[in-house]
Amino acid sequence: MKLYYSPSACSLSPHIVANELGLPIELVKVDLVAKRTEHGEDFLAINPKGLVPVLQLDDGSLLTEGPAVVQYLADLKPDAQLAAASGNMARYRLQEMLGYINSELHQGYLPLFNPACSDEVRSARTAHLHKHYRLIDAALGRTPFLLGDRFTVTDAYLFVITRWADIVKLDLSAFPKLLAFQARIAARPAVQAAMRREQAASA
Structure with a gap:
């Protein structure tokens, strides 16, 4: 491939x-x-x-x-077991999380990469991302990975998108569980x- x-x-x-x-x-x-x-x-x-x-x-x-x-x-x-088998609720939960990361985080970052991004747009996008990271931080306070005790494809996607925070200078210090997650995933061989x-x- x-x-x-x-x-x-x-x-x-x-x-x-x-x-x-x-x-x-x-x-x-x-x-x-x-x-x-x-x-x-x-x-x-x-x-x-x-x-x-x-x-x-x-x-x-x-x-x-x-x-x-x-x-x-x-x-x-x-x-x-990086994804649950098709046809059961665990797989739909995985697709639900992938869709959430894609629509609310992935797309939320994109305007911040534009050098012409205005302060108004940046402020709105920052608030949007912080809102959704607050939910993710709470979820990661209950389990080490997004969907429980096992690493799945959703964790890879969240990790990659969240790395963009450093590039666009988005402060994530209010989300300690998320930052611990990022460090944990980064350490995987x-x-x-x-x-x-x-x-x-x-x-």
Whole structure:
């Protein structure tokens, strides 16, 4: 399989999941501004959305959108239990959490990456993110991971998106459980390996 990614983007989440599962994966770096791959390919010809992640399967077909990609990867090795089996309430809870992270956190950060972001927009986005992080911090006060006592694909996604707080200078000091979670996930060998690999590719 081949994963099209951009350093520090949400594509780090499926990279982490692949590492956790021990799945061999070829990485192809994408310049999201120029819309070119590291091999000079037109990325828009690969994914007209112009976004990462893109997972190219062994049959050549493509899968996009991070929540879908991480679930696909988890289902390749169900015994690892990174996602509950399809068709039961635990899987729907996992999809519920992926959707929540995607809509309220992932999308909430995006305006803050715009250099032209006004103080008014920044204030509104900060309040929005803090509101939702307050709920997540409370949940993490009950269990070590988002869905209980086991690491799942939702934890990889939350970890990656929350790393953006440092980039956009979002203060998360009011959420100690969240910060402890970030440190706990960052210490996982699969996570460290993914970050090292992407950092080396960016050097």
